[in-house]
Amino acid sequence: MVNDGSELAVELEDDRRGRPRPGAAHATLLASQSLNPFGDLHTLQHLSALFARAMRGVFEPLLRREMRVWAEPLVVQRFADYRAERPEVLAAWLPLSMAPTPGRALMILDGKFVLELLDQFFGGTGEAPHPLPTEFSPAAEAMIARLGSMLAPPLKRAWEPLARIDFTPGHAESNPALLTSFDAEDAVIVTRFGIASGAAKPAFLDICYPVLALKPHAPMLTGKVHGRSAAPDPAWRNGLTRAAMAVRFPVRSVLAEPVISLEKLMALKAGDVIPISFGADVPVMVGGDRLGTGTVGTANGRAAIKLTQIERKPEEDFE
Numbered sequence: 001m002v003n004d005g006s007e008l009a010v011e012l013e014d015d016r017r018g019r020p021r022p023g024a025a026h027a028t029l030l031a032s033q034s035l036n037p038f039g040d041l042h043t044l045q046h047l048s049a050l051f052a053r054a055m056r057g058v059f060e061p062l063l064r065r066e067m068r069v070w071a072e073p074l075v076v077q078r079f080a081d082y083r084a085e086r087p088e089v090l091a092a093w094l095p096l097s098m099a100p101t102p103g104r105a106l107m108i109l110d111g112k113f114v115l116e117l118l119d120q121f122f123g124g125t126g127e128a129p130h131p132l133p134t135e136f137s138p139a140a141e142a143m144i145a146r147l148g149s150m151l152a153p154p155l156k157r158a159w160e161p162l163a164r165i166d167f168t169p170g171h172a173e174s175n176p177a178l179l180t181s182f183d184a185e186d187a188v189i190v191t192r193f194g195i196a197s198g199a200a201k202p203a204f205l206d207i208c209y210p211v212l213a214l215k216p217h218a219p220m221l222t223g224k225v226h227g228r229s230a231a232p233d234p235a236w237r238n239g240l241t242r243a244a245m246a247v248r249f250p251v252r253s254v255l256a257e258p259v260i261s262l263e264k265l266m267a268l269k270a271g272d273v274i275p276i277s278f279g280a281d282v283p284v285m286v287g288g289d290r291l292g293t294g295t296v297g298t299a300n301g302r303a304a305i306k307l308t309q310i311e312r313k314p315e316e317d318f319e
Helices: 007-018 042-063 079-085 111-121 138-159 211-221 234-245 262-267
Strands: 068-071 075-078 091-099 104-110 166-169 187-196 203-210 251-253 282-286 289-299 302-310
Touching: 042 068, 042 111, 042 138, 042 187, 042 211, 075 079, 079 187, 091 111, 091 138, 104 111, 104 138, 111 138, 111 203, 138 166, 187 211, 203 211, 251 289, 282 302
Parallel strands: none
Antiparallel strands: 068 187, 075 187, 091 104, 091 166, 104 203, 187 203, 251 282, 282 289, 289 302
16 A cells, blocks of 8 residues: 555546636526526635644644645536546535525545545554555445544534534535536535645645535625624714713612501501601612612702612623
């Protein structure tokens, strides 16, 4: 076993990686209709970057070394064109159900990368057989299923800012012609992820999303994504401050709360006197919360309360 793989596969792979890939906003036309009805897929590109960061936590324990993982620019194209781009070498085509969204996504893993992971998993040095086989062994199929189950949860978490989608891996195929859920003329959004260690050649993992399956999320997919460090608009912040400061709260004071029996309550009539007593300080309430205490007196000829103590609640009480 050597680590270089098939020379023909490498040449075809280098050719595929080196081809110019049209941007998502400038996809070609099919039957006079744009393959991409969304325009600039800002949000989906952002979600792909989130997923790329999460993938490090999946592959670093498997490969036992630090990895670089990144998301490449999105591409919208016919599924047949995507298949034609790929070299005629072993690859795993793993369907992913997208409940409750109709349709399925498709994860594509290079066969050489899968076999390297398999060799590493069983204590080898991470070498793939040369030449590559034409189909996967049962052990390799088990590794593909394991990868799908490990990558589905971080993919779901990456999508959570946009939509709650449960990704469930299905049965992988080595021949894309056997994929009944994907028609050659279907438009798909291709998200590609590079996986590399140090200066080594990267392996690539692709996820294809059918355009029709993502149409329910079109408004959010095309929205601009703002970083957390973006400064708020001053006019908006000032307006929010003025609106908050104008909110009105009822302020009241409870002088006394006498208690009488039900018998006396039922016997009350006009002219009866209920005695009350209160101390020097009375509670002052704002809404249903206690603001502090004060003394009863007069100000400008009107009854008033002079605050003698402010009781501030600790911040944790407001959480």
